[in-house]
Amino acid sequence: MDMEERRSHSQSTTAQTNTPVMNFLFLSGVLALDLVNTEVVVRGKRYDLFSSPGDVARWWQDAITHHPDVEDVRGETQAIVWSLSLLETMKQIRAAIRTLCTNLVEHQPLEQEAFATLNAILAMGYLALELASEQELIPTYRTREAEQGTILLPIVLSAFHLFTRAEKQRLHKCRNHRCILFFYDGTKSATRQWCSLECMNRARSLQHYQSVKKERTDRTAPAQAS
Ligand SMILES: [Zn+2]
Numbered sequence: 001m002d003m004e005e006r007r008s009h010s011q012s013t014t015a016q017t018n019t020p021v022m023n024f025l026f027l028s029g030v031l032a033l034d035l036v037n038t039e040v041v042v043r044g045k046r047y048d049l050f051s052s053p054g055d056v057a058r059w060w061q062d063a064i065t066h067h068p069d070v071e072d073v074r075g076e077t078q079a080i081v082w083s084l085s086l087l088e089t090m091k092q093i094r095a096a097i098r099t100l101c102t103n104l105v106e107h108q109p110l111e112q113e114a115f116a117t118l119n120a121i122l123a124m125g126y127l128a129l130e131l132a133s134e135q136e137l138i139p140t141y142r143t144r145e146a147e148q149g150t151i152l153l154p155i156v157l158s159a160f161h162l163f164t165r166a167e168k169q170r171l172h173k174c175r176n177h178r179c180i181l182f183f184y185d186g187t188k189s190a191t192r193q194w195c196s197l198e199c200m201n202r203a204r205s206l207q208h209y210q211s212v213k214k215e216r217t218d219r220t221a222p223a224q225a226s
Contacts, residue, residue: 022049024059026066027195028183030166032159034063035090036098037181037195044178048091053082056090060151073125073153075146086148092117093152097159101182104163105173115163121156124149176203 025037038049038059050056060080064070080086096117103110125143132138141157143149162171162184170185174195181195194200 022047024049024062025181025195026062028181029186030158030162030184031063031067031070032097032155032162033101033182033184034066035059035094035155036101038094039098039180041178041180046180050087050091050094053084053087056087056151057082067158071141071154071157073141073143073150073157075143075150077146079146080151081147083147086151089121089148089152090155093121093155093159098182100159100163101171101173104168104171105182118156118159121152122160125153125157174199176200178203178206 022040022042024034025040026034028034028037040047040049050059057080096114099111099114100118102108103114124145125141128140128142129137130140141153143153166184170190172183172185172193173179174181174183175193176195176199179195179199181199183192183195185192194203
């Protein structure tokens with residue numbers, strides 16, 4: 001085994017042991033936030049679940065089953081092209097939505113650049129009338145850019161509804177300060193604070209561990225001093 005081989009071997013081993021197997025998460029209640037949640041923190045390390053156009057294709061398959069009410073955007077042709085350019089655009093949209101969500105939960109002014117990114121996508125779509133029956137017209141959403149528009153528009157329309165129609169006080173970042181996930185609290189009582197029960201338990205056991213450790217340190221500190 002030469003150096004080059006050894007290096008690539010050790011790299012692949014590292015990748016296998018360090019990258020946990022992660023499923024896409026659909027716990028936020030909103031399509032746009034589920035996109036934001038494709039960036040996760042596991043054991044203190046941040047991971048991007050979108051590393052290839054194939055990841056985006058797999059996520060979208062899952063996303064439309066979790067959000068059957070997703071806006072149906074019609075293209076002139078039907079096929080989405082799973083390209084690197086689509087991957088890049090998805091990441092830009094994701095960053096823009098994360099910025100605006102962060103602005104909202106931290107009570108900061110909304111960043112213009114972030115909603116300009118979303119406006120550029122909204123400009124890909126247009127409303128049209130469609131004949132549903134002999135006497136009935138229904139509104140439809142269409143795009144001339146079917147290769148990307150039929151996936152980007154439903155996501156950005158979800159963000160559009162979230163930012164303009166939803167109750168802002170129900171938008172939250174998970175209370176676990178190590179977690180970066182967002183969700184929309186759809187509970188009747190509006191008391192949801194955590195992305196998941198697992199995350200709540202992890203945060204509480206860490207808090208417990210830290211308080212026990214602090215207690216021990218406090219107890220041993222005078223002994224060390226003497
Ligand atoms: Zn969490």
